[in-house]
Every structure is written in structure tokens, then in C-alpha cells.
Amino acid sequence: MQQGPRPNFRGRNPNFRREQQQEHRTNRMIRVPEVRLVGDNVEPGVYRTDDALRMAEDLALDLVEISPNAVPPVCRIIDYNKFLYEKKKKEKEMKANAHKSEVKEIRFTPNTDDHDFDFKAKHAEKFLKEGNKVKTYVQFKGRAIMFKERGELILLKFAERLAEVGALEGMPLMEGKRMIAIFAPKSAKKKPQGPKEPKEERPERPERAERPERPAGEAPAPRPQPSEQPQAAPVRRPIEIKYAKPPQHKQPTPAPSPAPEDKPADNNGSN
Structure with missing residues (x-):
């Protein structure tokens, strides 16, 4: 039995996952007949979606669809990646910026002693110098609510202590069983610049003495010539290498042969 092509159940969109992952609908993902265009690239108004895509x-x-719930949806023609x-x-x-402007809390009681007050004031100064806000409050428990004035004095004294690094945003206020005051860091002031150090004055050069004018008709004095004229560099001549001749051996002259001796005449024969 021959099987036909697998049907596309429920009209599945092949780009469904991509559309779900993308934050805004763009280009062919926008399937409404009309859109409202805004922005600097085009004249604002309602356009057919095909015309907007062509533009x-x-x-x-x-x-890019910016406001999908508007009728018609609001779109802009922009570079989506740059957006x-x-x-x-x-x-x-x-x-x-939110991390920089954290709100730090410091808690007091109506019976806070001086040592505890100084310890918490040092922490508050540190927080304000780091650029954080400081929320201070006096917690009243039970019958201590009768001493509201004492809590207000503590907070005002705390404000005087932090006057150099923080500013009180408002007078202390009661919220339930707490009296609250908030301090904001002061902007860093520029350090006053001290007097500039005077620059060292260089000694002035003495003016050149004016040369006496030469009377008319007088020949100019000859210029002094240098005592030693620069000598030209010596010319290098090639070095001749003479090789010694090998000694020639003379052949010894033969010794002269001795002269023959004269024999004495034989007297007997002559007779």
C-alpha cells in the first residue's frame, strides 16, 4: 500500500521555535494586514504590511513590531541587531546603577549608648562614601513608644555627624513603631586647588656688544685662518708580496787530472 506525504498536523509552522525564541516579531513574522509605522526613516502613518516590508x-x-497589542500594531523600520x-x-x-544606589539600613533603639552610636556612624559614613543611601530608624518596642522625642534627637544627632558626607532627605517621620530618616550621599566636591608654584625664571642672556662701525674706504680685516689645515687621508697603496727564490745548487767542478810524469830515458837501449 502506497503511503502519501506525511500531513502537516495542526498547521505546524516551521518557524514556530524561532518566533518563540525571538523577543519581537520581525519582517515576514508580522502577519497582520496593516501596521502603523513610526520613526525617523519614514513618514508616520498606517501602511499595508506588504508595503511596509517593501520599504x-x-x-x-x-x-520590527514594537507594540503588538495596539490596533493596528505599531512597527518601526530599524536595524534589529543594533536595536x-x-x-x-x-x-x-x-x-x-541600581547596584550602586543600594539602600543600607541602620537600626537604633531609644537607649542606644555612645559607643554603639559611634560604631554605627562609622559604618554609615562608609556607605555614603561608596555612593549608597542610608536608611536609619529608631525601633520602639512596647512602652518605649512614649519616648518619641528621644528617637528624634538620636536621628538629628546622627544627621549632624554625617553632615560632611551625607544630606538628610527630610525630617524624621513615624511609620508604625519606627521613626525613619533617610540620608543621601553628597556629590564629590572638587578639591580646592592651592596656589600655583611660581615658575623658575631663567636668567636673561646678556645682550651682544655692538660692533664698532668700520670707516668708509677701509678694507675689511682678513679673516684668521686656521693654523692647521685638515690633511687629506693618505692614499693606501697595494702591498707587493715578494716571494723568495729557491736556492740553486751549483754542480761541483771536476778536479783536474794529474799531468803524466816524464819517464827517464833507458841508457841501455840507446847503446
Whole structure:
């Protein structure tokens, strides 16, 4: 039995996961007939979605749905990747600023002694110098609520102690069984610049003496010539290498042969 192509159950969209992961609908994901365009790239107004897509393609940008719940949905023609980058950058800056401006709490009681007061004041100075706000309160328990004036005096004294690094945002107020005062860090003041050190004055150069004018018709004096003229560098001549001749051996002259001796004449024969 031949089986046909597998049916697409429930009209499954192949881009469904991508659309779920993406924060905004862009370009062909926008399936409404009309959209309202805003922004600097186009003239604001209501456009057909196909026309808006064509305009975005002509500008090499994206059609991004900003407010999907509006009728018709509000869109902008922008660079979507750049839009996401700037959005993440702003969120990061907001988190950093929120971390910097934490609110630190310091608790007092109507019977806080001087040692405890000084200890907490040092901590509050540290928090304010770091750029954090400080929330101080006096906790009243039971019948201690009758001593509200004592709590107010503690907070005002605390404000005087922190006057150099923090400012009291308002007078102490009661909230339930607490008297609260909030301190904000003061902006860092520029250190006063001391008097500038005078620059060392250089001694002035003595003026050159004026030369006496030469009377008219007088020949100028000859210039002194240097005593030693620069000598030219000696010319290097090639070195001749003479090789010694090998000694020639003379052949010994033969010794002269001795002369023959004259024999004496034989007298007997002559006779």
C-alpha cells in the first residue's frame, strides 16, 4: 500500500521555535494586514504590511513590531541587531546603577549608648562614601513608644555627624513603631586647588656688544685662518708580496787530472 506525504498536523509552522525564541516579531513574522509605522526613516502613518516590508527592504533594514497589542500594531523600520544591542546595553547600565544606589539600613533603639552610636556612624559614613543611601530608624518596642522625642534627637544627632558626607532627605517621620530618616550621599566636591608654584625664571642672556662701525674706504680685516689645515687621508697603496727564490745548487767542478810524469830515458837501449 502506497503511503502519501506525511500531513502537516495542526498547521505546524516551521518557524514556530524561532518566533518563540525571538523577543519581537520581525519582517515576514508580522502577519497582520496593516501596521502603523513610526520613526525617523519614514513618514508616520498606517501602511499595508506588504508595503511596509517593501520599504524596509529598500532601506536594507528590518520591519520590527514594537507594540503588538495596539490596533493596528505599531512597527518601526530599524536595524534589529543594533536595536537589540542598544537595549541590552541600557539594561546593563540600569543594573549597574541600581547596584550602586543600594539602600543600607541602620537600626537604633531609644537607649542606644555612645559607643554603639559611634560604631554605627562609622559604618554609615562608609556607605555614603561608596555612593549608597542610608536608611536609619529608631525601633520602639512596647512602652518605649512614649519616648518619641528621644528617637528624634538620636536621628538629628546622627544627621549632624554625617553632615560632611551625607544630606538628610527630610525630617524624621513615624511609620508604625519606627521613626525613619533617610540620608543621601553628597556629590564629590572638587578639591580646592592651592596656589600655583611660581615658575623658575631663567636668567636673561646678556645682550651682544655692538660692533664698532668700520670707516668708509677701509678694507675689511682678513679673516684668521686656521693654523692647521685638515690633511687629506693618505692614499693606501697595494702591498707587493715578494716571494723568495729557491736556492740553486751549483754542480761541483771536476778536479783536474794529474799531468803524466816524464819517464827517464833507458841508457841501455840507446847503446
